[in-house]
Amino acid sequence: MALILENVSLAIDRHQILEQISFKLPIGQSLVVLGNSGAGKSKLLEVVAGLISNQGGRIIFAGQDIGALSPQERKIGFVFQDYALFPNLTAEANILFGLQARHAPVREQDRWLKAVSIELKIDHLLKRFPAELSGGQQQRVALARCMVLRPDVLLLDEPLSALDAASRERLALLMKKIQKKYRVTMLYVTHDHNEARYMGDQVLVIDQGRAVQMGRPEEIFARPVSRFVAHFTATRNILPGRIKERCGDGMALVKVAGCQLLSTSFPARGEDVWVCMRPEHLSLIGALPDISNELSNEISGETFDKTSGDNLISGYRICQIIPQSGAAVLVELMRRGERLMVFASSRRIENQGLLSNTEVELAVAARHVHCLPRQPEDIYCRPE
Amino acid sequence: MKISAFSAFMTLIVLLAGLFFSSPFAALLNSFAAADSLGQLFNRQIFIVVTTSLVTALLATGLAAVVGTVLGYHFTFRKKAGGRWLKTFFSLPLVLPPSAAGYMLLLAFGRYGLIGAPLYQAFSLQIMFTTAALVLAQFFVITPLMMQAASSAFQQVPESLVKASHSLGANEYTTFVKVLLPLSRPVLVAGVITAFARAIGEFGATMLVAGRLKTIPIMIYVKAMGGDAGVADGLSLLLVLLSFMVLLLVNFLGEKR
Known part of the structure; x- marks a missing residue:
């Protein structure tokens, strides 16, 4: 039992918006559709909702082809980016709009209004008009308006993009809870990789209307299939490299940025590669020459041993330390024009007295050195 | 300074x-x-003229409000091939010289006209030179105005609201009645008021189809040409005041929106 899209395409005014999108999402799971602005993410949701007719593909839910049904016949809830609450109606009338349009009995309307408004903590806001609600409250009303219809599929189009950081966190938690509680199949559109990581059981990356990768979030983030996906999932270290030797034990020796690294993830053929290393997978061991033999990375919780075969990178100097949320910092390191970005804890930076221009040593596990095929025509733009 | x-x-x-x-x-x-125009306005002939103008303008506005809104909706949401051409065609009376519009109506609905002749032959029904002809002429001229007002009113409703309505299970009719009409009301009302003002001031087209009937603008023309300045002054001032109040109301509605 799944939501299946088969070769869904869409062209508007001879402009191809979606091209042969296919995926299979088990019922009750959430799929985050991740992509740039204009990649076709929102249009994909509109096609699934039936607001735009799909051109040629099939949309199947629980074995039934729903592609030809009108939006009214599909049991699909849609939360829009701007919430799309009717400004002339109270929160209550907004929530009941769908039930009334479907001629639900009054008793049922009351029951669901009460249940969902309590669940979403908006029962005290029902008599207010949308203009009298905060962004977060409007979002809850929009979500309630869909949930009272008990949809099979819930579509959310960048629902958190217009909210402040605190509201985003609260609502993300709430949506995840609601989705799991009601086991509703969810398509969640965003361009924020952090949201994708948290909200999705699966992630689908879209580029210019084409699906480029789908998988579990950890797979997508650890093993991007292209430089675009790597860049879009915030793999901040994407460097041109060359495979020097395929060792035969599932390892390859890669020459990158003046050093040689072991990698367990590399293409079967070709020598030129993009070497991708996520900032959270790089460990800032400490200032040279005072390097201990075994140090823990407080971010990933891993232990590196210099003798174990994990990679050590040296010769980089701290360029700047950028505070992040919580106790983390992003450290920019430079060596002969090559840049690396590393997450560290601010406590470690403080304890070790790491300052700008301090030379440091880094460690990265071979399994976190991910190599992508690089075409000769790929242009390497050194980051500013 | x-x-x-x-x-x-x-x-x-x-x-x-x-x-x-x-x-x-x-x-x-x-x-x-x-x-001393005020004194000359209070007689039976002027009363009939003002009543004719008001009644025909109200009827024409009522018809145009319905038809113009439907046309505006059609051209905003039901974009079909050739829609632009059709919308331009329906807008023609806006720029057409009113006398030409009146003449064309005569050709169509006159006793020997394209539609008028069969109507007369079948039912002995004569439209031209009756109150119905005045309504028809005013309706012809003001419907495009109403269509454009409705069109711009509907375009101002965010597309996501219409999509939200459909996704919640509302059909086209429910979306029109519960979402589009309430949200477009101020612009639609402003359109209706403007159309009414245009209808009551309509001269060229009504002149050609009126026969012996007279509306306020026709009466002003007749009296001004006949040298009867008193009635012409009084009726002109009446129209000026009416137009001023209409514009004031439209502006007020615009600010309220």
């Missing part, structure tokens, strides 16, 4: 325009006061 040449030029243009546009109104007030 130094005044720039540009600022002086702008002020001069505003002053000259003000002088030009206020001169007819000043002349009307002057003539109205001199001719």
